[in-house]
Amino acid sequence: MLTRNVAAPPSSLCPILSHDWHFQVSDQLLFPHNLNPNLNRATRKIKGFRLKANFWESIRSGILKNNATQIVEPPSTLEEEEEPVPEEFVLVEKSQPDGEVEQIIFSSGGDVDVYELQALCDKVGWPRRPLSKLAMALQNSYMVAALHSVRKFPGQEGNEEKKLIGMARATSDHAFNATIWDVLVDPNYQGQGLGKAMVEKMIRTLLQRDIGNITLFADSKVVEFYQNLGFEPDPEGIKGMFWYPRY
Amino acid sequence: MSTPIGLTIKDKTRNQKICLLATWLRRLLSTRKIKGFRLMANFWESIRSGILKNNAIQIVEPASTLQEEEDPVPEEFVLVEKSHPDGEVQQIIFSSGGDVDVYELQALCDKVGWPRRPLSKLATALQNSYMVAALHLVRKLPDQEGNEEKKLIGMARATSDHAFNATIWDVLVDPSYQGQGLGKAMVEKMIRTLLQRDIGNITLFADSKVVEFYQNLGFEPDPEGIKGMFWYPRY
Numbered sequence: 001m002l003t004r005n006v007a008a009p010p011s012s013l014c015p016i017l018s019h020d021w022h023f024q025v026s027d028q029l030l031f032p033h034n035l036n037p038n039l040n041r042a043t044r045k046i047k048g049f050r051l052k053a054n055f056w057e058s059i060r061s062g063i064l065k066n067n068a069t070q071i072v073e074p075p076s077t078l079e080e081e082e083e084p085v086p087e088e089f090v091l092v093e094k095s096q097p098d099g100e101v102e103q104i105i106f107s108s109g110g111d112v113d114v115y116e117l118q119a120l121c122d123k124v125g126w127p128r129r130p131l132s133k134l135a136m137a138l139q140n141s142y143m144v145a146a147l148h149s150v151r152k153f154p155g156q157e158g159n160e161e162k163k164l165i166g167m168a169r170a171t172s173d174h175a176f177n178a179t180i181w182d183v184l185v186d187p188n189y190q191g192q193g194l195g196k197a198m199v200e201k202m203i204r205t206l207l208q209r210d211i212g213n214i215t216l217f218a219d220s221k222v223v224e225f226y227q228n229l230g231f232e233p234d235p236e237g238i239k240g241m242f243w244y245p246r247y
Numbered sequence: 248m249s250t251p252i253g254l255t256i257k258d259k260t261r262n263q264k265i266c267l268l269a270t271w272l273r274r275l276l277s278t279r280k281i282k283g284f285r286l287m288a289n290f291w292e293s294i295r296s297g298i299l300k301n302n303a304i305q306i307v308e309p310a311s312t313l314q315e316e317e318d319p320v321p322e323e324f325v326l327v328e329k330s331h332p333d334g335e336v337q338q339i340i341f342s343s344g345g346d347v348d349v350y351e352l353q354a355l356c357d358k359v360g361w362p363r364r365p366l367s368k369l370a371t372a373l374q375n376s377y378m379v380a381a382l383h384l385v386r387k388l389p390d391q392e393g394n395e396e397k398k399l400i401g402m403a404r405a406t407s408d409h410a411f412n413a414t415i416w417d418v419l420v421d422p423s424y425q426g427q428g429l430g431k432a433m434v435e436k437m438i439r440t441l442l443q444r445d446i447g448n449i450t451l452f453a454d455s456k457v458v459e460f461y462q463n464l465g466f467e468p469d470p471e472g473i474k475g476m477f478w479y480p481r482y
Binding site (some may be wrong): 029129133134136137139140141169171172173174175176177180181203210212213214215216217218219220223225226227231232233234235236237238239240241242243244245246 | 364368369371372374375376406407408409410412413414416437438445447448449450451452453454455458461462463465466467468469470471472473474475476477478479480481
């Protein structure tokens, strides 16, 4: 197993987090070496570490703004072997002084309400699409990842508010290729690294399923966002093309 | 469309068929920009020049393409038919039903020089593609009743969410049959089928050497600066 080699680097790249095991664990998740051992590690470039460090710096700066925020990663990520990404887990947990707790939950099980999704698409300013087609697209996507905000109120047992605040989906042939579509995060929750976390988890899940070619089409404004996640535009001159695009 | 001097009546009929096809295509493209016609005209010019080389070749289009309404692309039909003097008939058949033998596909991928992929994954990929288009060469030998040889000579497949987007992967044609417009015909049929199923966003990733090939089919690279991106591509 190749995972042995990379026990050292994470702490040296993110010194601030070394005393907090939660954050250290999170770093380990992102390094290419921990992922699918079948891939040829030797061909990965060193730049991977630097790009991944940028990602965690951005997450960290979002976190440190609010001391009550913790990244809660499932304990299984501490083990040597690459554990499968759980289908659902808490990504961020915030405690308010009045006792209210807000959790941001990542799920890849596809439990997205199509009406909520439509409202979210409106919120980010995307053109309207027929509801039935939206439902069809969700049903026929290989993976549908979602972010939900769950707010638990103090003193109110069992009373919680669950709201869709982010989504991303991928189509795939289940063997070689996957293409990520429709990545969106509620504007009120943007800038916290949630979109990046969501896409990163999707990538990890796809790699664990041995789907090695992960692609997407990025608007010019978000090309850099995806470069920071490890995506490269036009590698070796390969061009993404659209049939008679309608502007 | 002007008829070149020296063509026989058979050629004129064929050209009429081509004209009708072009007209049909223009109707299909009526909402698209004018440049579309020019690109589509390039496409049909290349098909036509492939045809005129051999008078015994006919494009056999399903009769339905002549009608006003857009009829669905049949799941299987004869694209090209060649008759040999000795009575042997060769047909190139397009099908979108996905009837591709994975061993034949593996052999074809070898023939075009693609790196080997595990057979089981190839099978999984075919099974989970929204559309698998294939070209088969069928040779019917004279005097041998019912005896025909069927060979896979081309394939293309597309993944899709069945609603908005489709991405075309793995377009290949047997090198012995390249240069005849078969790859273009195959992709064009796929596009038409996808559009008929109301899947409006048709995409693909093209090696730099074939970008022009797809431009001639109506594809545009980086429209409005949208970039195709790959996660840590392995060279």
